[in-house]
Amino acid sequence: xxxxxxxxxxxxxxxxxxxxxxxxxxxxxxxxxxxxxxxxxxxxxxxxxxxxxxxxxxxxxxxxxxxxxxxxxxxxxxxxxxxxxxxxxxxxxxxxxxxxxxxxxxxxxxxx
Numbered sequence: 001x002x003x004x005x006x007x008x009x010x011x012x013x014x015x016x017x018x019x020x021x022x023x024x025x026x027x028x029x030x031x032x033x034x035x036x037x038x039x040x041x042x043x044x045x046x047x048x049x050x051x052x053x054x055x056x057x058x059x060x061x062x063x064x065x066x067x068x069x070x071x072x073x074x075x076x077x078x079x080x081x082x083x084x085x086x087x088x089x090x091x092x093x094x095x096x097x098x099x100x101x102x103x104x105x106x107x108x109x110x111x112x
Contacts, residue, residue: 006035006043015049016056026055029066030073 013020027034027042030050034042044052051073058069075092 005046006051009042010042016052030055
């Protein structure tokens with residue numbers, strides 16, 4: 001059985017290039033529940049770190065608002081087998097198209 005890895009708040013802040021108050025804000029706004037170690041300090045799981053990286057991407061690179069990032073995260077976390085209504089599916093496809101175009105650009109840049 002593999003053990004889950006946890007990171008300190010200071011590591012996460014350095015990794016994401018954010019201040020601790022920003023992390024606390026995201027923790028509150030995006031309803032992320034950090035565990036605490038034996039000393040009472042907050043610790044971040046690998047899964048939570050990946051979610052925080054995605055939040056950072058949506059807010060800083062995609063220039064979304066917090067409300068927009070929450071909506072995007074909700075769209076990405078649809079239960080398996082559940083489809084959004086037609087209007088939302090169109091939005092998801094448009095987002096996916098944009099992401100694929102960006103990925104293609106990154107791959108072309110890497111080739112050069």
